[in-house]
Amino acid sequence: MKTSRIFWPLRLLTAGACVIVTAGCSSLPMEEYAQFSPAPSSKRIMNQVKISWEVRDDVADFCAKAKGMGKEQAFLTPPVACAIWHVPLKECTVVTGSSTSHVALGHEVRHCFEGHFH
Template identity: 45%
Template sequence: MKTPLLHTIVGIALLSGLSGCVTIPEAEYADFKPLPRDQRVIQEVKLTWEVRPDASAVCSQKLAAAGRPVGGMAGTPVACASWTRATGVCTIVTSANPNHVVLGHELRHCFEGHFH
């Protein structure tokens, strides 16, 4: 049963953008309203999940390459998502032990792009 669910989750996300998430603000624990299907960046996502010991460094490099701010007041990213709208592919990069909030947050980027 876990495999179909994982494939469904993994089958959801990569665009032509990148988001790296640094900390988990209290607002992340609140419910949110998903965008309607026709307003999503990708409607049907093909998801891959890279679990890496160097996730923070990889995400920092990807953010810098995409011209997105890294470090400073934002801090070091704990995870990131990159996507390609044309192919519907999204890749989430995390360390070995992300919590459900981090993973869910990155998955939302796969569907909705840069929402924060």
């Protein structure tokens, strides 16, 4: 037991390094990895939704256009994924590149339920 207490900081540091190494190629800010509280059901744009997942090679360009980003903003902070929702049909399409992360996918799924939350 004493050994495991001594080495827990090392284990935490190693786990953190693995996350940084695997996410190093994405442009997701660190706050994306923080815990959050889901919006209450009454505050969501949809509670039941049909979700589709579209994988595109041009994800940055496609999502920039879908979000209405200007060329300069899209160049400086290219989106790694996006969600396009249609409330009346209760449908949402998550768009990612061929290489993505669980964090990016989960972030976009949250948009499907909560709409614009940031």
